[in-house]
Amino acid sequence: MKRIAITAALAAAAATLSMSAAAPVRDPIDSLVYQASTAQTGVTYTGLVQSVDFNDDDAQAVVYRIEHRAPNTTERIYLSPEKLKGDEVLVRGAEGYFVDAKRHRIVETENDAVLDPVDRNDDYALIRQNYRASARGDESFDGRRCKVVALVNRYTAATTMIMRIDDSTKLVLDRQEYAPDGTILSETRFQEIRYVASLPDGDFQVPNKYSTVQGPRFGTSTKDVSSLAGESGFGARVPRSLPEGFSAIEGHVAKLHTAPTVHVLYSDGIRTVSIFENAGSTNSPRPSATPTRVGNDDGNYLTRGRMTLLSWNDGTLQYTLVGDLNIDELKKLAESLNH
Amino acid sequence: MNDTHLSFEEIIDYTHGELSPGRDARFHEHLAECPSCFEAYQAELQIGDSLRAYARETERELPLGFAQAIVRKATEYRPSIWERWSAALRPLVAVPVAAAILLVAYFTLGRHGGPVRRFDPSYYLEDHAALAASVPFEDAAALPAMMTSDETTQSPENTP
Numbered sequence: 001m002k003r004i005a006i007t008a009a010l011a012a013a014a015a016t017l018s019m020s021a022a023a024p025v026r027d028p029i030d031s032l033v034y035q036a037s038t039a040q041t042g043v044t045y046t047g048l049v050q051s052v053d054f055n056d057d058d059a060q061a062v063v064y065r066i067e068h069r070a071p072n073t074t075e076r077i078y079l080s081p082e083k084l085k086g087d088e089v090l091v092r093g094a095e096g097y098f099v100d101a102k103r104h105r106i107v108e109t110e111n112d113a114v115l116d117p118v119d120r121n122d123d124y125a126l127i128r129q130n131y132r133a134s135a136r137g138d139e140s141f142d143g144r145r146c147k148v149v150a151l152v153n154r155y156t157a158a159t160t161m162i163m164r165i166d167d168s169t170k171l172v173l174d175r176q177e178y179a180p181d182g183t184i185l186s187e188t189r190f191q192e193i194r195y196v197a198s199l200p201d202g203d204f205q206v207p208n209k210y211s212t213v214q215g216p217r218f219g220t221s222t223k224d225v226s227s228l229a230g231e232s233g234f235g236a237r238v239p240r241s242l243p244e245g246f247s248a249i250e251g252h253v254a255k256l257h258t259a260p261t262v263h264v265l266y267s268d269g270i271r272t273v274s275i276f277e278n279a280g281s282t283n284s285p286r287p288s289a290t291p292t293r294v295g296n297d298d299g300n301y302l303t304r305g306r307m308t309l310l311s312w313n314d315g316t317l318q319y320t321l322v323g324d325l326n327i328d329e330l331k332k333l334a335e336s337l338n339h
Numbered sequence: 340m341n342d343t344h345l346s347f348e349e350i351i352d353y354t355h356g357e358l359s360p361g362r363d364a365r366f367h368e369h370l371a372e373c374p375s376c377f378e379a380y381q382a383e384l385q386i387g388d389s390l391r392a393y394a395r396e397t398e399r400e401l402p403l404g405f406a407q408a409i410v411r412k413a414t415e416y417r418p419s420i421w422e423r424w425s426a427a428l429r430p431l432v433a434v435p436v437a438a439a440i441l442l443v444a445y446f447t448l449g450r451h452g453g454p455v456r457r458f459d460p461s462y463y464l465e466d467h468a469a470l471a472a473s474v475p476f477e478d479a480a481a482l483p484a485m486m487t488s489d490e491t492t493q494s495p496e497n498t499p
Contacts (some may be wrong), residue, residue: 096469105367109469112352123475173475211364212466214371215465250470255372256462265470272474274467300461307467309460322371322460322467 029133034146035170036163037124041071043169047078047193053186053305054288060305062193069199090206097206097291098215106206119293123249129267130154130245131161139164141173142190151270155244156180160270176271177306177324185306185324223248225264234279234317236262241336243329268321273333274322278314294331295321295338301327310334344376345369354383 014078045068052061063080074091078084080317085100118256145167150159159182164174172188206212220229228251249272251264261278284298289300292310301314311320317338321330345353345366352358353366392454418426471477 045349065407096472101364103356103367105364111469111472123473126474163476172476183493204495211361212362213368215469249474254385263466263470265467269474270476272467272477274463274470276463276466286445304460307464310464320463322463328362 029130029135029149031147031314032165033127033133033151033163033204034124036149036165036172037127039166039170039172040068040074043171043195044069044197044199045169045171045193045195046199047190048191048193051186051188053307054176054184055303067199067203069204074206080170088207090204092204096215097212099207101209103212106210106212109215123267123269126245126247126267127151127179130268131270136162138167141166142193144168146173147322153180153240153245153268157286158182160311165261177328178238215336222251225251228253228262228264231276232260232262234260236277236317239275239336239338241332241335242266243271243325243333246271246273246333247270272313273321273325273330275333275337276322277337279318292327292331294334297338299334301330314338344373345379349380350376350380350383354380354387 025102036205039104042210045066047066048063049066050063052059060076061080063295064076064078066074068074068257072091072093074089076089078087078089088096088097090099090100094110096111098109100109119301130153131151132154134150134152136150139148139165140148144295146164147167149165149200151161151163153160154294158180159178160180161178162176163172165171166173171193174187176187179184219276225238225248229238232253246266246270247268249265249267251262254261256276256278259278261276263274263276265272265274266275281316289302289311292299292301294310295311295314297312297314299310301308301310303309306326307322308330309322311319312329312334313319319334321334323330325333326338349358349366350360353363358366366376370380404406
């Protein structure tokens with residue numbers, strides 16, 4: 001864990017900004033990673049994707065059919081598991097629609113940051129800052145020539161991600177994510193892919209037979225964590241230390257069942273963690289959550305696929321951390337919020 | 340946005356996905372802004388979770404032939420006149436007792452038991468996934484929390 005003050009975090013964000021604006025990507029492998037990170041904006045395709053999340057207890061596999069139209073329109077229709085069958089996620093730019101076929105409802109979300117090219121460059125700069133790209137040779141993946149690239153964490157020297165990048169389109173056809181101890185966390189791969197010239201508008205229509213309800217909207221967000229904490233009105237806290245390489249990506253204040261909640265997303269470019277804080281009531285644990293301690297306070301955690309959630313109350317504020325960090329990393333981060 | 344609070348029966352129907360689609364969607368939205376309905380809904384979920392947890396804890400393997408032995412005994416058994424009379428009265432006692440237990444649990448765990456919320460992961464997973472979608476190579480689509488965390492689409496074993 002690296003000690004940071006909020007000013008240091010802001011300085012890092014500023015440095016990242018200048019880095020993304022000024023530094024051309026000269027190394028061919030770095031260049032390939034950059035192209036891969038933005039490939040979706042230039043290619044239209046249809047395909048079948050399988051994604052598997054692993055944790056200590058089990059693995060969760062999801063299969064979905066995907067249609068993507070450049071630059072930023074995507075529809076995913078879920079085929080498996082049974083509980084998701086028929087559900088659909090439609091993303092049109094900043095707008096997202098989660099179609100729940102069983103409940104006949106559509107949850108609408110919005111995140112303007114998805115469209116912001118400056119944010120995209122910042123995010124890529126963060127990857128460069130924290131990860132070294134390493135070529136692992138060429139392969140054939142489902143009949144397509146691919147470059148295999150590993151992203152190695154500069155602090156731990158652990159391989160965090162291995163990608164198979166299509167030579168012709170730079171699209172990532174297979175991606176494996178690893179924990180610091182080398183165990184695999186997830187794999188997402190195309191089982192089939194077909195590049196096409198265009199896809200009709202009709203493929204990306206929001207179904208009109210269901211009721212639409214409002215989900216999370218992230219129109220106004222900020223990287224300025226300290227001002228966000230100040231705006232909260234309940235003395236939200238800023239972590240005194242973050243995992244190596246992590247910095248604030250964006251944050252906002254939202255209402256969670258009428259209680260103002262500060263949500264800040266932190267990332268090192270690949271891994272992400274969110275900190276939620278509110279002055280609301282105590283969360284009682286669900287029966288299958290595992291009890292734990294955060295400093296002197298009782299807490300609970302649970303895993304969902306590769307995501308871990310840790311929640312506790314220090315008598316003043318309710319905290320929940322969510323991310324693809326393990327419970328030990330989350331607890332370190334949690335303890336840095338305790339004053 | 341519907342400002343009308345749901346009845347206890349409607350909350351139960353919502354929990355089990357039995358409301359009409361339009362009503363279900365409106366209640367889903369209403370829950371986000373109505374603390375009293377949210378608390379009542381949480382209490383209903385808590386009762387269900389507790390019952391499922393208790394059932395799992397007390398589940399026992401039956402010895403071979405146990406079920407057949409019960410069926411055999413039941414078919415051979417002839418109740419007395421007193422037993423038949425008391426059995427007829429049993430629903431008159433059992434139904435009010437069950438209703439009283441449910442009401443006590445509802446009011447104790449829910450609206451009047453203080454602001455106790457469950458560690459409900461769906462909101463946090465949804466919000467995290469929505470913000471993290473802007474990070475390169477992030478695959479927020481793999482397991483859409485909005486759907487997998489949905490209160491009735493999980494088996495008890497998978498429900499944190």
